[in-house]
Amino acid sequence: MTNQSKRKTLLAALGGNALIRSGQAGTAEEQFENLRVPLSQIADLSREYNIIITHGNGPQVGNLLLQQECCDAVPRLPLEILVAQTQGQIGYMIESTLDSELMKLGIDSTPLVTLITYVVCDQSDPAFKNPSKPIGPVFTETEASALPYPTKETSKGRRRVVVSPEPVTIVEKLEIKKLIGTGFIVICCGGGGIPVIREERAFSGVDAVIDKDLVSAKLCEEVDVDIFVIASDVTHVALDYGTPDQINLDRLTVADAERYLKEDRFPAGSMGPKVEAAVRFIKTCRDKRAVITSIEHIADAVRDDFGTQFVAT
């Protein structure tokens, strides 16, 4: 095995479409099949780079919430435990698919681990006063009024909204660094991590969801990642996305990206946090790389500068 401490480290943050494509119901078969697209590329990249994989969990946690609503016979579990369940589920699906992609390439000695990860947030974060992130199923007004938690009208209909605080630190950062340093491929921070707050010397879970791209940016900073790839459903960050005037951006300086963010040029629930995450990493670690592209182009983005590359200046 080569000396991992001398290799560069790549973090790939996989969006929800790595698992469930638009229009799919989300069967296990569909999710396993979809995962081959990013993971075959990541398996190949693991020859050159130390690898960390993070992932979203929107549809999966939504399904668990929906099942809880349907079933009175089982005690409802708090959101942080549902996030933990999706870390197990998706972690297993990623790990076993990656395992098989590595074997196809004849790479059979790389150890893989999926870590249950929790992320500290700050109880004084103003987000706790304003639940804003929609999750789970759509309710009628009558159903919503009987629910024990806040809901909000969204583009899809009335949905539960939860607190989405800033990530302060990843609890397992030292473990992750140690694992990477000894040659492990690490799958972690699923669904943005299990959100916890510090209470005296211990942690306790909170009913919240942390943005998975912002958590990934924090992890990049905390474990010295060299290349941060945010992979979702579009090849490039674009201005005027979806209009005849759409402009795909190949390169984005921190200053330009911050200006566009301030001008609300990117959709709040989707591209906004991704650009924010890339900017935060490059602002803190100016000599590192961040790129946003589609799950089909992860290897192109790393090797051939495809997608939208973020630069300090």
Place this chain on the structure above:
Amino acid sequence: MTNQSKRKTLLAALGGNALIRSGQAGTAEEQFENLRVPLSQIADLSREYNIIITHGNGPQVGNLLLQQECCDAVPRLPLEILVAQTQGQIGYMIESTLDSELMKLGIDSTPLVTLITYVVCDQSDPAFKNPSKPIGPVFTETEASALPYPTKETSKGRRRVVVSPEPVTIVEKLEIKKLIGTGFIVICCGGGGIPVIREERAFSGVDAVIDKDLVSAKLCEEVDVDIFVIASDVTHVALDYGTPDQINLDRLTVADAERYLKEDRFPAGSMGPKVEAAVRFIKTCRDKRAVITSIEHIADAVRDDFGTQFVAT
């Protein structure tokens, strides 16, 4: 940090009652509170031993199955993925509780990880022809006849039965050994591990449940555990359990245990596999220790030979 490679390694296999006590509904609060009993002892034992924790998932996977049955809007997931979900859920609950118990003792530098674990079983295992392990909710005869899988009349009523094959090997054994060797406390093999079969060079999940004590025994053998503690709801293995003639056993030789197993002196669904697991480990690793006791007496069993201690001869 002391040199872990010179310390003895302890594996504690926690039974379902470590999380949900008899008569409880199984809320998150109850499960966190119950876990303090075994984990405060394990936190203290971690000063002397390398620690591996495995655990059951019966009630938790049963609840997920029940929720799936209630909810037509969400695609049903195969059993192996539900096991993965419970590994995330319970792993998080164990890890965060253990974290807080370690901190209470002023032990704050020990790294903890929860690993998603899969376990290989053999498709030619005769168990695949005879689904026998009851899991999940109770159905009426009419409901059962409409189900797409086999059911069986049990002491609780008609329930789904699944295949319960022998564990062949733990996929992450090298990872676990490496982590233990570098000082990690490892939580793994939840619910008996995610059952997979080898297909050419890759793995694929199967609809089965592997016994968590038998998997734990296999792991003890594969990662050189020195002391194997099986913790459940009774202080000792007993003959004529629950009768006026009950005899608690302090010490059990492999030969005696095998004879009692052959004579069906232990209940098949509960104490039988635990005794079988202890015997398998001591038969293979004759100079090591195995003990069965209650979750209240883990430390006593390790330090003062409490419970039923298994010996080679």
